[in-house]
Amino acid sequence: MFERFTKDARAVVQSAVAQAExxxxxxxxxxxxxxALLDREASRTSFALAALGVxxxxxxxxxxxxxxxxxxxxxxxxxxxxxxxxxxxxERIIARVEEVHGVGAMSGDRKGRSGLSGRRPFSRGAKxxxxxxxxxxxxxHDRHVGDEHMLIALTIRPGVPGEVLADHGVTYExxxxxxxxxxxxxxx
Numbered sequence: 292m293f294e295r296f297t298k299d300a301r302a303v304v305q306s307a308v309a310q311a312e313x314x315x316x317x318x319x320x321x322x323x324x325x326x327a328l329l330d331r332e333a334s335r336t337s338f339a340l341a342a343l344g345v346x347x348x349x350x351x352x353x354x355x356x357x358x359x360x361x362x363x364x365x366x367x368x369x370x371x372x373x374x375x376x377x378x379x380x381x382e383r384i385i386a387r388v389e390e391v392h393g394v395g396a397m398s399g400d401r402k403g404r405s406g407l408s409g410r411r412p413f414s415r416g417a418k419x420x421x422x423x424x425x426x427x428x429x430x431x432h433d434r435h436v437g438d439e440h441m442l443i444a445l446t447i448r449p450g451v452p453g454e455v456l457a458d459h460g461v462t463y464e465x466x467x468x469x470x471x472x473x474x475x476x477x478x479x
Contacts, residue, residue: 295425299438303327306443311411321416321445322357325452328442329353335439335470342469343461344354353459360451367454420444431471439470 293301306327311319329350331337333365340346345353363381371381413421423444428436445452446463456462 295428295434295436297435297437299336300424300436300441303331303336303438304440306330307417308411316411318412318414319417320374320414321420321448321450321452322361324417324420324441325445325456326357328352328438328445331438335437339439339442339466339469340461343459345459345461345463349459353455356455356458357451360455365451367451368458369454395398416448416450421450423447439466442466443470 293304296304304327307319307323310323310326314323316323323435328336329340340350360367363385366374366381374381375433420441424436424440427443427447428434428438431440435441441462442456442461443466446456446466447453447462
């Protein structure tokens with residue numbers, strides 16, 4: 292599959308692996324792919340994000356939103372709201388866990404602990420993003436998978452990265468409009 296990835300797309304994958312290693316994560320997740328995309332410069336993704344109002348301050352806001360979700364053990368804001376509707380105060384639970392085990396205890400970060408040796412595997416979610424990237428390229432009749440296809444895939448897949456992007460005005464429809472100049476919205 293990677294033979295169809297552009298140089299930029301391959302760089303995103305490598306950067307996502309580095310993001311996972313830096314945080315001590317057990318695997319490369321969809322969140323790491325989004326963080327890697329945020330770091331891109333002079334690419335179709337950086338152009339699209341800027342066009343949608345996610346410039347440097349917006350990118351930092353996206354990073355902060357991802358960090359908040361990680362602190363909630365990966366729960367999206369929608370999931371936290373749903374639990375609140377059932378009378379479960381996620382923030383209170385997090386505060387209690389952090390009081391006992393330290394700040395960030397629920398984040399799953401393994402910084403400071405003995406790390407894994409060798410390569411980090413890609414989580415099911417990250418693999419799904421890469422597969423959806425390929426489908427997005429095929430749907431658009433693009434010959435190669437670029438970093439923009441990864442961003443499109445992140446907007447399609449349910450979960451924290453897609454929710455955070457939508458909260459910052461980056462939806463599938465707006466992204467396709469900016470990247471391709473049309474309103475054609477065929478989700479891959």
